[in-house]
Amino acid sequence: MNQFESTMEILSSTRSIRHYESRPVERDLLESLVRAGTYASNPRNTQPWRFIVVDEPTIIAELGEYLVPRVAELDKIISRIEDPVRAKVYKSGAHLLRNFGASPALIFVCSEERDFGPGFDSREAVLSAVHAAAQNILIAARAANLGAAYTTFHIHAEEHFNTLLNIPQGVKIDITIPVGHPSVKFGPVNRKATSEVMHWNRHP
Numbered sequence: 001m002n003q004f005e006s007t008m009e010i011l012s013s014t015r016s017i018r019h020y021e022s023r024p025v026e027r028d029l030l031e032s033l034v035r036a037g038t039y040a041s042n043p044r045n046t047q048p049w050r051f052i053v054v055d056e057p058t059i060i061a062e063l064g065e066y067l068v069p070r071v072a073e074l075d076k077i078i079s080r081i082e083d084p085v086r087a088k089v090y091k092s093g094a095h096l097l098r099n100f101g102a103s104p105a106l107i108f109v110c111s112e113e114r115d116f117g118p119g120f121d122s123r124e125a126v127l128s129a130v131h132a133a134a135q136n137i138l139i140a141a142r143a144a145n146l147g148a149a150y151t152t153f154h155i156h157a158e159e160h161f162n163t164l165l166n167i168p169q170g171v172k173i174d175i176t177i178p179v180g181h182p183s184v185k186f187g188p189v190n191r192k193a194t195s196e197v198m199h200w201n202r203h204p
């Protein structure tokens with residue numbers, strides 16, 4: 001397989017992994033994932049990001065406790081979903097949420113408040129940077145045979161998370177990525193065919 005083929009293979013099998021072995025993730029690997037995040041494209045190379053990596057089980061367990069009320073809410077939502085495909089996605093998310101406190105590691109991708117000047121939506125600019133960084137982390141995790149998932153779980157207990165993680169004023173958690181050695185298989189991702197979403201030269 002040449003470099004392009006192996007890159008496409010990694011990308012096409014980078015699906016959300018929500019089931020992990022209980023063993024810890026090596027710190028050098030976690031640091032490499034964050035380094036991959038910092039390689040992301042970002043507006044004016046301002047790099048408006050911070051990464052909080054948590055691998056201390058007691059802290060992860062406490063964060064999980066704050067999400068317990070959301071688990072109950074989500075279970076109620078799932079019981080009302082009729083579409084089986086949608087229910088499957090929600091159930092997988094609910095599994096991750098229920099087991100959040102036992103995640104081997106967590107990477108919080110955070111943005112710093114920045115002022116990009118008149119004519120710019122500064123919040124949108126910093127968000128574009130952290131989302132690109134998060135995607136790089138997922139791809140690097142896949143390449144390292146680590147499972148990871150893009151989530152916004154922190155929004156359900158933002159103040160508790162901010163306090164426990166000592167998030168300073170002007171910094172915001174935007175993406176929460178549980179990481180672990182996977183106990184399920186990678187990919188393939190389920191996406192529309194390129195021909196459905198791509199048009200040459202102009203939109204039809």
Ligand SMILES: Cc1cc2nc3c(=O)[nH]c(=O)nc-3n(C[C@H](O)[C@H](O)[C@H](O)COP(=O)(O)O)c2cc1C
Nearest residue numbers: 014015016089092093096149150151152153189190
């Ligand atoms: C901005 C964003 C927020 C997401 N939030 C969650 C989440 O809170 N919980 C979760 O389990 N997955 C979350 N996901 C993952 C998506 O559900 C997932 O990528 C999508 O269903 C496609 O599945 P795949 O990644 O397995 O291919 C999020 C993804 C993005 C981009």
